[in-house]
């Protein structure tokens with residue numbers, strides 16, 4: 175079995191004619207967990223949105239492939255069907271659609287006609303994953319994210335991740351707003367997916383999450399591109415010392431984008 179892979183090369187992305195990503199590159203393969211850290215406003219969420227095909231983000235140059243296929247040539251739903259998953263910083267609320275319905279149709283959208291998941295199998299799987307995430311069963315019948323607390327929304331996104339079993343997941347600040355217990359539960363869910371058939375890109379501000387999900391690679395993003403890569407020790411140093419030493423090392427005066 176070939177491992178899944180997401181390759182991004184020299185990516186430039188603009189929003190309303192303002193260039194945010196300026197030559198971003200990364201390769202995430204099955205079996206690998208990558209963490210991206212970086213000061214506010216350096217383009218981390220822009221990267222996630224651009225890869226998932228958000229219409230507001232214009233790819234001006236560079237390329238991305240998912241399992242060898244040109245990602246930007248794929249329709250947005252094709253990307254999801256091929257096994258790319260995005261958990262967002264601010265998950266949206268959808269009234270009138272229950273969690274269970276949403277997840278079941280997402281699973282079936284990824285399957286061929288006639289090969290839909292049976293209701294029994296779906297319920298069993300959903301129960302098992304909700305158990306892993308220590309979620310109350312009433313969540314299944316509640317409308318998608320409606321009235322959920324911030325932490326509940328994040329947990330719900332990880333439930334979707336466990337149910338959909340994507341090949342590559344991009345998790346944008348899934349730790350923000352989580353209490354310590356929820357953080358551990360979310361980490362447990364992600365660690366459960368670890369295998370050669372699953373790769374993960376975690377965007378985070380805090381090393382704390384990485385205590386529970388050990389990354390293979392840590393990347394620092396500034397001014398719309400990766401400026402430094404290393405192992406977990408890099409995240410520890412950032413937690414202890416902040417970003418100034420990297421800026422000094424690289425001669426960067428202002429980490430924010432779009433102002434130069």
Ligand SMILES: Nc1ncnc2c1ncn2[C@@H]1O[C@H](COP(=O)(O)OP(=O)(O)OP(=O)(O)O)[C@@H](O)[C@H]1O
Nearest residue numbers: 189194213214215216217218219220221230431432
């Ligand atoms: N939809 C948008 N419209 C206009 N500007 C945007 C939009 N999305 C992002 N930007 C701008 O792009 C820049 C990068 O934003 P982005 O959210 O990608 O940064 P980030 O690294 O994820 O920041 P944070 O760590 O604060 O989450 C910022 O200057 C932001 O204001």
